[in-house]
Amino acid sequence: MLYSLTFLVEKLSLLSNFKLFEFKWTDGKRKGAGCTERTTYSHTVAPLSLQRGDLLEVPRTLFTHFGIYLGDNKVAHLIPDIMPVLTNDKMIIKKVITNKRLIMGCLYKCATVRVDTLDDFVYGSNILVNHMDRKCKAQQPFPNEEVAERAEQLVGAIPYSLLWNNCEHFVTYCRYGSAKSQQTEMFCEFLKSIIRDQRSVFLSVLLGIIYIICFGLAPSTTLPTILIPFTLWMAG
Secondary structure, rough: HHHHHHHHHHHHHHOOOOOOOOOOOOOOOOOOOOOOEEEOOOOOOOOOHOOOEEEEEEEOOOOOOOOOOOEEOEEEEEEEEOOHHOOOOOHHOOOOHHHHHHHHHHHEEEEEEEEEEEEHHHHOOOOOOOOEEEOOOOOOOOOHHHHHHHHHHOOEEEEEEOOOHHHHHHHHHHHHHOOOHHHHHHHHHHHHHHOOOOHHHHHHHHHHHHHHHHHOOOOOHHHHHHHHHHHHHHHH
């Protein structure tokens, strides 16, 4: 099973230029002295052009990955990792996280806020700097030094949730004081649009009938065929 998931992740990495949940927030002009938006698009960003406490974004397969620049070519970021559960050896934990470590971390709901080099964090992708500042209209960012210090205080093992405690929650907490994820909100909106679409009810009924035909009439096939369409109908 793990090998299958790893293979899937590796193949999805070929689609890194396609982002399913690409940000589509409404752009608005930021007001106030706290706005320090600086956006950079490049495969490599010179460390001298970055400031300690900058919020970095890079594309990762179907999602966007986030981190906080700490200076000296170092980036703090939250990433799923099973290794802190298995060992206390910092040298082992410090090694670059493989797909297997990442997948096991997701399944075990364990992550780590770690400090990696800028090159390891970017991994050859484009990078955006403080791009979120102009999209978080209601909140002014903290001073950059405070942002970096908040990130450094969280370095270490941390619980993980794909929807409720991911890398975006980490950086928004550090920079704005409130952990939020627009990617999670967009995913939830996507699910709601499916539930509200009455075609989902008919599709679930059709799949249920096919399931009954293939595996026979039994409680394990009949109940889902009835309950799932009914739930979708009531929730739509």
